[in-house]
Amino acid sequence: MYGYEIIQELATLLSGEEIIVSSNGNISRQVYNYCKQPQIYLRGSMGLPISVGLGVALARPEKQILTILGDGNLLMGLGSLSTISYVRPSNLKILIIDNGVYATTGHQATTSGTLNYTALLDGFGLPNIVPIQRNDAVESIKEKIQLWLDAPELNILPALVDAKPPTLSNIPLHPEEIAMLQKHSKT
Amino acid sequence: MINPSEFLTFLRAKGFSFATGVPCSYFSRMIDKFEMHQESITYIPATREDEAVGIASGVTFGGARAFVIMQNSGYATIGDALTSLAQLYRLPMLLIISWRGLEPDRDFPEHSLMGKVTEATLSSYQVPYWELEIEDWQRTIEVALTKMEETSRPVALLVKQGVL
Numbered sequence: 329m330y331g332y333e334i335i336q337e338l339a340t341l342l343s344g345e346e347i348i349v350s351s352n353g354n355i356s357r358q359v360y361n362y363c364k365q366p367q368i369y370l371r372g373s374m375g376l377p378i379s380v381g382l383g384v385a386l387a388r389p390e391k392q393i394l395t396i397l398g399d400g401n402l403l404m405g406l407g408s409l410s411t412i413s414y415v416r417p418s419n420l421k422i423l424i425i426d427n428g429v430y431a432t433t434g435h436q437a438t439t440s441g442t443l444n445y446t447a448l449l450d451g452f453g454l455p456n457i458v459p460i461q462r463n464d465a466v467e468s469i470k471e472k473i474q475l476w477l478d479a480p481e482l483n484i485l486p487a488l489v490d491a492k493p494p495t496l497s498n499i500p501l502h503p504e505e506i507a508m509l510q511k512h513s514k515t
Numbered sequence: 516m517i518n519p520s521e522f523l524t525f526l527r528a529k530g531f532s533f534a535t536g537v538p539c540s541y542f543s544r545m546i547d548k549f550e551m552h553q554e555s556i557t558y559i560p561a562t563r564e565d566e567a568v569g570i571a572s573g574v575t576f577g578g579a580r581a582f583v584i585m586q587n588s589g590y591a592t593i594g595d596a597l598t599s600l601a602q603l604y605r606l607p608m609l610l611i612i613s614w615r616g617l618e619p620d621r622d623f624p625e626h627s628l629m630g631k632v633t634e635a636t637l638s639s640y641q642v643p644y645w646e647l648e649i650e651d652w653q654r655t656i657e658v659a660l661t662k663m664e665e666t667s668r669p670v671a672l673l674v675k676q677g678v679l
């Protein structure tokens with residue numbers, strides 16, 4: 329499966345009450361196009377989506393916070409796995425879309441190919457779901473996403489995917505509007 | 516020295532319910548006091564200072580207020596977190612930065628250059644800053660927070676040795 333298809337599948341399983349934090353580049357664009365709006369679309373701050381998700385989860389304990397990030401973003405902020413494991417907010421869920429490349433900047437290889445996600449996440453003390461594999465059937469992918477969404481505590485779902493991002497236009501919202509929309513949604 | 520407990524109580528009264536950052540020995544008395552204030556201020560230890568700015572940004576997206584503690588060596592690592600996140604999305608937060616590399620740190624060459632360029636880097640990143648001094652510290656913080664709310668952006672306090 330391609331990364332954008334995982335986000336499309338996820339969109340069909342959401343209640344609409346969740347807050348999504350998405351990593352810069354293609355993933356934010358895909359979340360903008362395929363999921364309910366508005367969400368927290370990061371445009372920069374590569375490496376920080378998990379940290380931002382943690383902050384939102386602490387400030388909005390009544391909400392489910394879903395952080396969706398690429399492998400390049402994960403590797404740039406690996407230390408944040410230790411932080412979330414320590415803080416353990418039960419309303420934070422992380423979805424790693426690992427396409428093995430920096431797709432946004434032209435598909436240069438990342439170093440994620442050597443990672444064993446289960447061992448990595450277990451090592452960080454983080455509850456996790458068996459990674460989605462490239463050739464998993466759609467039904468099994470949906471099941472894993474549902475399991476992840478239903479998890480009663482902090483949970484990480486890694487998804488190994490193929491890279492073929494669709495061409496999507498830039499997010500039309502100015503970042504200031506993105507922040508304002510979050511403020512207004514808190515009523 | 517400023518009483519660290521009074522300092523935290525003051526910040527709490529100004530609306531800060533979260534704090535994050537990476538320690539500096541200049542802040543050890545204050546960090547010790549976080550335990551005492553944990554009911555009212557949640558402290559999240561970060562692994563890097565840019566991560567701390569990310570956490571504070573998330574807290575602010577969620578409608579609460581966070582302050583961030585770091586050395587100026589840590590300030591040297593947060594350029595992108597400021598420019599492409601906290602400043603870009605207009606997320607107000609208070610950065611409390613220790614000013615290492617001045618006279619008392621003459622035996623710590625690792626801080627020397629950063630000590631010299633701290634003010635210039637704050638200015639070049641367009642972060643308004645004030646030196647926190649023992650005298651009138653509440654007033655200084657009030658002025659800084661007024662600017663923070665007015666601009667809806669991060670502002671900084673520089674803290675020399677022996678102040679906190």
Ligand SMILES: Cc1ncc(C[n+]2csc(CCOP(=O)(O)OP(=O)(O)O)c2C)c(N)n1
Binds near residue numbers: 354431
């Ligand atoms: C600090 C920083 N370095 C580099 C970039 C350039 N950049 C933008 S998106 C991106 C790739 C992100 O990779 P990944 O998280 O794997 O997502 P993908 O593009 O594969 O969807 C890079 C390197 C940046 N925005 N910020």
